[in-house]
C-alpha cells in the first residue's frame with residue numbers, strides 16, 4: 001500500500017538542543033528536497049548518504065539553516081516509503097522555519113504516530129512491533145524497555161505466528177472432513193484436529209496469563225497499603241520512602257485522603273498508596289476516604305495488609321481481609337518492638353482461600369523492612385526466572401483478543417465432542433484466527449488502529 005501524500009514533522013523534543021531533526025516521508029520527498037536543499041547534487045540524492053548544505057527559503061532563496069540531510073529510498077526506510085531526515089540546529093525558531101519551508105514545498109503535517117503507522121501499512125512491521133516502538137520510547141524501567149525491544153524485534157509476532165500456524169493446520173484438517181462428509185456422509189477420524197486446537201488454546205491461555213506481569217514491567221507495580229486505623233500504615237509509607245511524607249499520629253483516622261509515592265525496586269517503579277484506615281466510618285470525610293480505599297483496592301496489583309502485632313486480630317481486620325481475597329497480598333505485622341499479642345495461628349485463613357506471606361516489622365524503628373522489601377520484590381518480579389524468559393503481552397487489547405480467541409477454541413473443542421457439524425467448528429476456528437490477527441494487525445478494526453497510533457508522539 002502506498003500513501004499518496006507526503007508528511008513531515010519535527011522528530012525531536014521541543015526546546016533547545018544540539019540538533020533538531022525533521023522527518024519527511026512519502027512520494028514527494030525527493031522533489032521537496034530538490035526545492036529547498038542547496039547545493040542539490042546533479043545526479044540527485046543517493047540513498048543512505050549524508051549531504052551537507054543549506055535549507056533555503058522558497059520565497060527569497062536566502063539560507064535558513066545549515067543542515068545535514070539524508071535520503072532513505074523506498075523500500076529501505078523506516079516507513080517503507082521515500083523518507084528524508086534533515087538535521088538542523090536545535091533551536092525552536094530555526095527548526096520551525098525549516099519545517100515551514102518543507103510544508104511550502106509540498107508536505108503536510110504528520111499526525112500522531114503516522115510514520116510508524118505507514119511502516120505498519122507498508123508491511124515493514126506488524127502491529128505488535130509498532131506498539132513496541134511506542135512502548136520503548138515511553139519505557140520507564142529497564143524491564144519494560146527489555147520487553148519492548150524484544151517485541152520490536154518480532155518476539156511476540158513469532159509466538160502469534162506459531163499459534164496461527166496451529167489454527168491453520170487444524171482448519172485444513174476440518175476442511176478435509178467437511179469435503180469427506182459431503183461426499184460420503186461418514187468419516188473415520190471425526191476429531192483428528194482436536195489435539196491441534198487444544199494445543200493452540202493452551203498456548204493462547206499461557207500467553208494471556210502473562211498480561212499481569214507484562215503490565216507491571218511496563219508500568220510498574222501498584223501497591224496499596226491498607227489496614228484498620230492506627231496500625232502504622234503511614235509510618236510504613238514514610239519508612240519505605242525514607243522520608244516523612246505522611247502525617248503519623250496516635251489518633252486513629254489520621255489519614256483521610258490517599259497519598260501516593262513511588263520507590264524503585266530492581267528497576268521496577270513501585271507505586272505505594274497510603275490509605276485511610278478501614279473501619280465503620282465516624283463521619284462524612286472518613287466515609288469518603290473509605291470509598292477511595294475500596295476503589296484503590298480494585299486497581300491494586302498487590303496489597304500490604306498492615307496489622308498491629310501488639311493487639312489481637314479485630315473485626316475491622318477481618319472486614320478488610322474480605323476485601324482483598326482476589327489480590328496478591330503480604331501480611332505486615334507491625335509494631336514488633338512492642339510486647340506481642342497477635343497470635344500467629346489467627347493469621348491462617350484470615351484472607352480466605354490463601355495464606356499470604358507474613359513479615360514482622362517495626363515501622364517506627366525500621367526492623368524487618370529489608371524482608372518486607374524482598375517480599376514486595378517477589379510480587380513485582382513474579383513469575384520465576386524461567387517464566388520470565390517467556391514472551392509477555394503488555395497491552396489490555398492484546399489480552400482481550402487472546403481471551404476471545406480462547407473462547408472460540410473452547411466452543412470448537414466442546415462442539416466437536418458433542419458432534420456438531422465440522423462447518424460450525426471451522427467457523428469458530430476462523431473467528432479465533434481473526435482475534436489472533438488483531439494482535440499483529442492483520443484483522444484489526446480501523447478505530448482500534450486509530451486509538452493505538454493516537455497514543456504515539458508526533459514525528460514517530
Ligand SMILES: Nc1nc2c(ncn2[C@@H]2O[C@H](COP(=O)(O)OP(=O)(O)OP(=O)(O)O)[C@@H](O)[C@H]2O)c(=O)[nH]1
Nearest residue numbers: 229230231232233234235249253254255277363364
Ligand atoms: N511502637 C510502635 N509504634 C508505631 C509503629 N508504627 C506506628 N506506630 C505508632 O502508631 C500510631 C499510628 O501510626 P500511623 O502511621 O499514623 O497509623 P495509620 O495506620 O496510618 O493510621 P490512620 O491513618 O489513622 O489509619 C502512631 O502513634 C505511630 O507512632 C511501630 O512500629 N512501633
Ligand SMILES: [Mg+2]
Nearest residue numbers: 233234254255
Ligand atoms: Mg495514616
